[in-house]
Amino acid sequence: MHFSLLDWAIIAAYVVGSIGAGLYGKRYISGISDYLVAGRSMGLFLGIATLAATENGTVSFMYYAQLGYQTGFSAFINSLLLGVTLLVMGQTGFVVHKLRELRLMTIPEFFEKRYSKRLRILCAVLMATGGILNLGIFLKVEGTFLTIISGLPIRYLNVTMVGILVLETLYTVLGGMVSVLITDFVQFIFLGQAALLITVYTIRVTGWGKMHDAVLHGMGAGGFNPIINPDYGWAYIIFMILSDLSGDACWQPIQMRGFSTRDPKTSQRVFYWTGIVFLALGLMPMQWGIAALAKLGPSADSLQAMPIFLSQILPAGVLGLVVAGMLAATMSVNSSYLLSWSSIVAQDVILPLRKKPLSSKGQVVLNRTTNFAISVFILFWSLWFTPSGPTYFYLFVMATVFLAGAFAGVVGGLYWKRANTLGAYCALILGICGVVGFFFFHIKAGYAGTASFVLAALGMVLGSLFGKRDDYKLFQMKEAALQAAASDGV
Amino acid sequence: MEYWYEFWLANFVVTSIGFALISVVVLVGGIKDISQMFSALQRSHDNKHDPDSRDHPK
Numbered sequence: 001m002h003f004s005l006l007d008w009a010i011i012a013a014y015v016v017g018s019i020g021a022g023l024y025g026k027r028y029i030s031g032i033s034d035y036l037v038a039g040r041s042m043g044l045f046l047g048i049a050t051l052a053a054t055e056n057g058t059v060s061f062m063y064y065a066q067l068g069y070q071t072g073f074s075a076f077i078n079s080l081l082l083g084v085t086l087l088v089m090g091q092t093g094f095v096v097h098k099l100r101e102l103r104l105m106t107i108p109e110f111f112e113k114r115y116s117k118r119l120r121i122l123c124a125v126l127m128a129t130g131g132i133l134n135l136g137i138f139l140k141v142e143g144t145f146l147t148i149i150s151g152l153p154i155r156y157l158n159v160t161m162v163g164i165l166v167l168e169t170l171y172t173v174l175g176g177m178v179s180v181l182i183t184d185f186v187q188f189i190f191l192g193q194a195a196l197l198i199t200v201y202t203i204r205v206t207g208w209g210k211m212h213d214a215v216l217h218g219m220g221a222g223g224f225n226p227i228i229n230p231d232y233g234w235a236y237i238i239f240m241i242l243s244d245l246s247g248d249a250c251w252q253p254i255q256m257r258g259f260s261t262r263d264p265k266t267s268q269r270v271f272y273w274t275g276i277v278f279l280a281l282g283l284m285p286m287q288w289g290i291a292a293l294a295k296l297g298p299s300a301d302s303l304q305a306m307p308i309f310l311s312q313i314l315p316a317g318v319l320g321l322v323v324a325g326m327l328a329a330t331m332s333v334n335s336s337y338l339l340s341w342s343s344i345v346a347q348d349v350i351l352p353l354r355k356k357p358l359s360s361k362g363q364v365v366l367n368r369t370t371n372f373a374i375s376v377f378i379l380f381w382s383l384w385f386t387p388s389g390p391t392y393f394y395l396f397v398m399a400t401v402f403l404a405g406a407f408a409g410v411v412g413g414l415y416w417k418r419a420n421t422l423g424a425y426c427a428l429i430l431g432i433c434g435v436v437g438f439f440f441f442h443i444k445a446g447y448a449g450t451a452s453f454v455l456a457a458l459g460m461v462l463g464s465l466f467g468k469r470d471d472y473k474l475f476q477m478k479e480a481a482l483q484a485a486a487s488d489g490v
Numbered sequence: 491m492e493y494w495y496e497f498w499l500a501n502f503v504v505t506s507i508g509f510a511l512i513s514v515v516v517l518v519g520g521i522k523d524i525s526q527m528f529s530a531l532q533r534s535h536d537n538k539h540d541p542d543s544r545d546h547p548k
Binding site for chain 1: 491492494495498499501502505506508509510512513515516517518519520522523524526527528530531532534535
C-alpha cells in the first residue's frame with residue numbers, strides 16, 4: 001500500500017467537501033432549464049473551469065500518458081491540434097456563437113429546429129449509443145489508475161469502480177448542471193494543482209535529457225516527428241483536425257457548457273481560453289508517460305506504466321493531493337457525461353416519442369431517471385468490456401459513430417441555405433461507414449476516420465442538392481435566434 | 491529531429507506557465523461567477539418562470 005494516513009485523510013476531505021458542494025446545488029433546481037443548463041447563467045471563469053474539468057479526466061490522463069509512453073514527443077501533436085481548434089473556434093465563433101443564439105439544451109434539438117423531428121430522434125439514438133459506449137470504458141481505466149497509484153490490491157478494482165460511480169451519480173441525479181458546475185469548479189482547482197505537482201516531480205526525478213534519450217533509443221526520429229511516426233502521419237493529422245472540430249462543435253458535454261453561458265459572446269470566450277488549458281492538460285500527462293518510459297523502460301504495460309511510475313516517486317502527502325486531483329478529474333468527467341447522455345435520451349428520444357407533453361418538473365424527474373439508469377448500465381459495461389489497442393483510438397473512433405454525420409448536419413444547417421433533411425439523413429448514415437471500416441476491416445484509425453467525415457460531407461451535399469428545400473425551417477430558425485437574442489438582452 | 495524536440499519543449503514550457511496563470515485567474519473569477527449564478531437562479535426561482543417549459547416538442 002503506497003498510501004499513508006495523511007493521504008487517506010486528504011482524499012476523505014476532498015470527497016466529503018466535493019459531494020457536499022454538489023448536493024448544495026439541488027436547492028436551485030426549479031425547472032428543466034436549471035437542471036440541464038443551469039438557467040443559462042454561467043460566467044466566463046466558471047465556464048473555463050467546467051469545460052476543462054469535463055474533458056480532462058483520469059481517462060484522458062491515462063490515455064495521453066499511454067500515447068507519450070508509446071510514441072514519445074510525437075504524441076504532443078494530439079494536444080496541439082485540440083488546443084488550436086478550440087482557440088480558432090473561440091476566436092471566430094464558428095458554430096459556437098450560432099448554437100448558443102438558439103437557446104438549445106441538446107445538439108439533437110438543433111436537428112429538429114433545422115430539419116425534422118424524426119432526424120432529431122435518429123441523431124439522438126446515434127449520439128447516445130456512441131456516447132454511452134464511450135463512457136462505458138471510463139470506469140475500468142479510472143479504477144485501474146486509482147488502485148495502482150494508491151497501492152490497493154487489484155482485487156479491489158471493482159469496489160473502487162462502484163464507489164466512484166455511486167458518489168458522482170448522487171449529486172448529478174439530484175442537482176443536475178448546477179451541481180455539476182460547482183463540483184467541476186472545485187475539481188478543476190484540484191486537478192490543476194495535481195497536474196502541475198506531478199509535472200514538477202516527474203521532471204525533477206527524470207530530467208529532460210533522460211526523456212530525450214529514452215525516446216531516441218526506443219523510437220528514433222519517429223519519436224519526435226509525428227509526420228514520419230507510423231502511428232500518426234498526415235492522414236491521422238487530418239482526421240484529428242476534423243475530429244477535434246466536430247467534437248468541439250457537436251459533442252454534447254462540450255456544447256452543453258456553451259448552452260449554459262449567459263450569452264453567445266461568453267460562449268466564444270470560454271472556448272478560446274479553454275484552448276490553452278486543453279493544450280496544457282494534454283501535454284503534461286504525455287510528458288509523464290515519456291518520463292515513465294525513461295524510468296521503467298519500454299517493456300511495461302503501456303496503460304499502467306504512468307500510475308506505477310508515479311506511485312514510486314511521489315512522497316506521502318503529495319500522493320494524497322495528486323490522487324485527490326485525479327479523483328476530482330474522474331468525477332468531473334463522469335458526472336458531466338452522465339448528465340449529457342441522459343439528457344439526450346430523455347429530451348431527444350423519450351419526450352419526442354410521447355404523445356402528451358411533460359411539464360418542466362416532470363422533465364426533471366425523467367432526466368433524473370435516465371441518469372440513474374445509464375449509471376447502472378455503465379457499471380455493468382465497464383466490468384464486462386475491455387478495448388484492444390490504444391484506448392485513445394477506441395474512444396475517438398466510437399465518438400466518430402455520430403460526430404462525422406452530426407458535424408456535417410450542424411455546419412450545413414447553420415451556414416448553407418440549401419442544406420435540407422435528406423442531406424442530413426445521408427450525412428448521419430454515411431458518417432458511420434468509417435467506423436465500420438475500423439472495426440470490421442481493421443482500416444487504420446486515420447484513414448477510417450477521415451473517410452467518415454468525407455462521406456458525411458458528400459452525403460450532406462448530394463442529399464441536399466437532390467432533396468426538397470427547407471426554406472421555411474431556415475426562416476423559423478432565424479426567427480428563433482432573434483427572439484433568443486432579445487431574451488439574452490443582446 | 492532536434493528542431494522538433496526544441497519545438498515541443500518550447501510548447502510545453504509556454505503552455506504550462508500559461509496554464510498556471512489561468513488557473514489562478516479562474517480560481518478568483520470563478521468564485522464570483524458561482525455567486526452570480528446562484529443569484530440569477532434564485533431570482534428565476536422567485537419569479538417561478540422557466541422559459542424552457544414549453545420547449546418539449548408536441
